Structures are given as structure tokens and as C-alpha cells.
Amino acid sequence: xxxxxxxxxxxxxxxSWILAETEAQEILKxxxxxxxxxxxxxxxxxxxxxxxxxxxxxSDDATETANLPNLFQIANGASLxxxxxxxxxxxxxxxxxxxxxxxxxxxxxxxxxxxxxRQLLDHLGTFPKLASLGEPDSSSAMxxxxxIASAVCRIERSAFNPNFWNNPAHQSRNNCYNYAVNRRxxxxxxxxxxxxxxxxxxxxxxxRAAALSDGAHKRYDCLPESEKPxxxxxxxxxxxxxxxxxxxxKEGFWGHKPGGTPAKNVDNSGNLITNPETCDRTSxxxxxxxxxxxxxxAKSMQIx
Amino acid sequence: MxxxxxxxxxPPKATHFMVSLVLVGILGCVMxxxxxxxxxxxxxxxxxxxxxEWTLTPSEVNELNQLVQALPTDTxxxxxxxxxxxxxxxxxxxDSRTEGYNKISISNGHVIVxxxxxxxxxxxxxxSLERWVFQTGKGRLEEPxxxxxxxQLD
Numbered sequence: 001x002x003x004x005x006x007x008x009x010x011x012x013x014x015x016s017w018i019l020a021e022t023e024a025q026e027i028l029k030x031x032x033x034x035x036x037x038x039x040x041x042x043x044x045x046x047x048x049x050x051x052x053x054x055x056x057x058x059s060d061d062a063t064e065t066a067n068l069p070n071l072f073q074i075a076n077g078a079s080l081x082x083x084x085x086x087x088x089x090x091x092x093x094x095x096x097x098x099x100x101x102x103x104x105x106x107x108x109x110x111x112x113x114x115x116x117x118r119q120l121l122d123h124l125g126t127f128p129k130l131a132s133l134g135e136p137d138s139s140s141a142m143x144x145x146x147x148i149a150s151a152v153c154r155i156e157r158s159a160f161n162p163n164f165w166n167n168p169a170h171q172s173r174n175n176c177y178n179y180a181v182n183r184r185x186x187x188x189x190x191x192x193x194x195x196x197x198x199x200x201x202x203x204x205x206x207x208r209a210a211a212l213s214d215g216a217h218k219r220y221d222c223l224p225e226s227e228k229p230x231x232x233x234x235x236x237x238x239x240x241x242x243x244x245x246x247x248x249x250k251e252g253f254w255g256h257k258p259g260g261t262p263a264k265n266v267d268n269s270g271n272l273i274t275n276p277e278t279c280d281r282t283s284x285x286x287x288x289x290x291x292x293x294x295x296x297x298a299k300s301m302q303i304x
Numbered sequence: 305m306x307x308x309x310x311x312x313x314x315p316p317k318a319t320h321f322m323v324s325l326v327l328v329g330i331l332g333c334v335m336x337x338x339x340x341x342x343x344x345x346x347x348x349x350x351x352x353x354x355x356x357e358w359t360l361t362p363s364e365v366n367e368l369n370q371l372v373q374a375l376p377t378d379t380x381x382x383x384x385x386x387x388x389x390x391x392x393x394x395x396x397x398x399d400s401r402t403e404g405y406n407k408i409s410i411s412n413g414h415v416i417v418x419x420x421x422x423x424x425x426x427x428x429x430x431x432s433l434e435r436w437v438f439q440t441g442k443g444r445l446e447e448p449x450x451x452x453x454x455x456q457l458d
Binding site for chain 1: 348349350351352353354355386387388389390391452453455456
């Protein structure tokens with residue numbers, strides 16, 4: 001029997017519940033396979049707001065619990081494997097309003113309201129990061145893709161420098177792809193052209209394949225240090241018509257360069273781009289409706 | 305006895321006529337009398353793919369130049385379009401020997417003309433210049449694309 005407590009409130013009692021047995025077994029198995037995610041209670045972030053998830057083993061009959069402490073925390077900022085902890089935290093929080101996964105709830109039912117759940121899920125993406133070389137790529141733009149890789153990938157983010165791109169001698173000769181990959185070739189670079197796979201038809205799969213052919217990596221397929229700077233970039237497509245790219249900048253927003261027009265950090269509505277998945281990229285025609293995913297730009301990429 | 309008439313004794317009109325003939329004869333072979341020159345229209349619509357473009361015929365170039373010359377000065381209301389999606393048309397001189405403007409940018413009721421390194425702004429009332437330039441793309445631009453962009457001009 002596994003009790004889950006969200007260490008989140010200051011005045012009110014924290015929400016807590018007992019997990020259904022099959023879910024509990026799966027969670028414990030995952031923890032046992034990734035022991036580095038286990039942390040001591042209250043060893044992590046101690047300020048206001050979300051602090052971590054406390055797990056308490058309440059019975060001795062589960063095979064998975066033999067080597068685990070009776071009481072511990074995950075995703076509290078202090079474990080040695082935070083990304084895995086966050087992944088499990090996401091699973092637990094997502095499931096907290098699911099009757100099939102929850103046997104009983106302790107505390108009032110209003111603790112499990114949708115707003116809290118959604119806010120917590122959003123917050124997990126920006127929970128205190130580990131300080132290290134490069135930064136861990138831990139989901140600053142929320143996506144529905146729950147299959148986060150088991151390793152933490154390191155990335156770099158560059159400062160937004162539009163003047164470099166908006167120089168009249170170069171502006172019209174470089175496009176969104178040049179910008180995302182940060183290489184001013186003056187060839188209006190096309191994904192795949194340097195490596196022989198020009199995208200056709202114009203859809204996510206083709207443009208993705210072309211970029212990978214040029215040497216980009218899909219997100220969570222980590223690049224080594226030798227490929228620094230490893231920018232996080234995002235691809236969208238106007239199906240059958242055109243594609244567009246964004247690059248994650250140091251300042252916390254995303255930059256882009258629509259064709260030969262100036263590089264900027266705002267979308268079609270004039271709003272700062274904090275999330276390429278939800279920014280305005282559909283109010284004109286062509287309408288870039290499809291979000292194709294995130295990638296890493298590698299130093300050794302070839303583009304033309 | 306045959307008498308030849310020296311040039312200075314010819315009536316003035318005849319002299320002028322003969323001089324003109326000679327000049328046209330010489331210059332006509334070197335410089336076309338009314339040459340539209342080569343200008344290219346680029347539809348500023350894509351972000352990744354290169355923009356589509358076509359070349360205007362000499363008579364289209366002449367008509368364009370006349371239309372541009374007739375434009376009123378820009379009062380500055382609104383701005384040219386930027387960002388994703390169809391933005392406007394860019395007409396550029398592709399032949400340096402061609403008379404006329406280096407570049408004409410037409411977007412959302414505004415025209416920016418670059419000539420000899422200087423730029424000037426004009427107003428494109430009702431986007432009529434933009435519509436006229438765009439319709440020269442009929443048959444030159446792939447039809448589905450032509451139709452989609454035409455809707456943006458309505």
C-alpha cells in the first residue's frame with residue numbers, strides 16, 4: 001500500500017491519497033529501477049509552493065519495497081536523478097483525479113480540482129534545475145509527449161541577437177532555417193538540400209527527415225559536448241505549403257525569422273513567443289497549423 | 305548643269321528631319337527606343353521555402369512604372385505586413401541597364417520605392433497596385449497558390 005502526498009501547501013493540509021495496487025506496483029518498480037531519484041524527506045526545495053512528492057509505504061507485502069525506505073520523496077530538487085523523478089511526479093499528478101488509480105483520498109476532494117492539477121503540471125517544467133555544464137533540457141515548453149528519455153540531455157541557449165540577421169546585406173538571403181540553426185549561409189537554406197533530401201511533400205515527416213539528414217537530432221536524443229552549442233529548436237508546418245522554425249533563446253523566449261523578413265521574438269499577434277506550440281502561427285495564410293516537434297541543432301550540421 | 309544645295313541652305317525643318325534620321329539610325333541600334341527592361345515580381349509569402357517569382361513583360365513594366373508614378377504620398381496609416389503568412393509583393397530590377405526603380409515593395413496599402421539608393425514611401429489606396437501586380441501572376445504562379453493569395457487581397 002503506497003500513500004502519495006503532494007508537498008505543496010503552506011496553510012491547508014497537503015493533498016494525499018492511496019494508490020490503487022497495480023499502479024502502486026508499477027510506480028515502485030520504476031523507482032527501484034531508478035534508485036537515484038529517491039531523496040530524503042525535506043531535503044530539497046523548502047520555499048512556498050510545490051516542494052516535492054512524498055511517498056510512504058504502508059505495508060510490508062509488496063515485493064518491490066524491500067530495498068526502499070518507508071518514507072521518502074521524489075522530484076524535490078535534491079535527488080540525483082531529478083528528470084526521472086519529475087517524470088514520475090507528472091504521472092502521479094496526472095492520475096490524482098483518476099478514480100481507477102486512486103483508492104481513497106485523504107483531505108477534502110476540493111484538493112484534487114482540475115486547476116491545481118494543471119498548475120502543478122505546468123510548474124513541474126520549471127522546477128529548480130541542476131546547475132551544470134549546459135543546462136538540462138527539462139521541458140520548458142509543455143507538450144503532450146509523455147515519453148521523456150531516461151537520460152538528461154544538455155543544451156545551450158544563445159542570446160537573442162536580431163541585428164545580426166536584419167543587416168540589409170543579409171536579411172533577404174537567410175530564412176527561418178538559417179536562423180534556427182544559427183548559420184547565416186546567404187543561401188536561403190533548405191532542410192535536406194546539403195545532404196540530398198529536399199522535403200517533399202511539405203509535411204512534418206518529410207521536413208523532419210530532411211533536418212535529421214542535415215545532422216539535427218530529435219529532442220531527447222542527446223548530443224555530446226563536442227556538438228556545442230546544442231540549441232533547442234522547434235518545427236511547424238503549413239501542410240502541403242511551407243515550414244517554419246523557432247529557436248529557444250537565453251532570455252527565456254523563442255526567436256524566429258519568417259523568410260526574408262526581420263528576425264524577431266514576437267508572433268503574428270505581436271506577443272512574445274514563450275511557447276512555439278501555442279504562439280500565433282495560424283492567423284495568416286499559409287497557416288502553420290501542425291507542430292512537428294523539437295530538435296537539437298548540432299555544431300556539425302550541414303546546411304545549404 | 306546640276307546644282308547641289310549645301311546643307312546650310314536647306315529649310316530648317318528639313319535639316320532637323322535629316323539630323324534626327326541620322327541620330328535615330330545610330331542610336332536606334334544601340335539603345336531601344338521604348339524598352340520596358342527586365343523586372344521580376346516576388347510574392348513574399350513563405351518562411352522556409354523560397355518565394356515564387358516571375359518576370360514581367362516589357363509592356364507590363366511600362367504600365368507598372370506609370371502606375372507607381374501616379375501614386376500619392378504615404379500618409380503613414382498602418383504598416384507593411386510582417387510575420388508568418390502572405391505579406392506582399394516585391395518587384396526588383398533584374399537588369400542593371402533597365403531604366404527605373406531598383407526595388408518596389410508593396411504591402412498592405414504601402415509602397416516603398418528604392419531608386420538610386422534612396423527610398424520613398426507612397427500609399428497604395430485600396431491595395432489596387434498590389435492587386436494589379438499580383439494578377440500578372442495568373443498563369444505564371446501555380447493555380448492553387450494563386451487562388452489562396454488572391455483571397456488575402458479581398
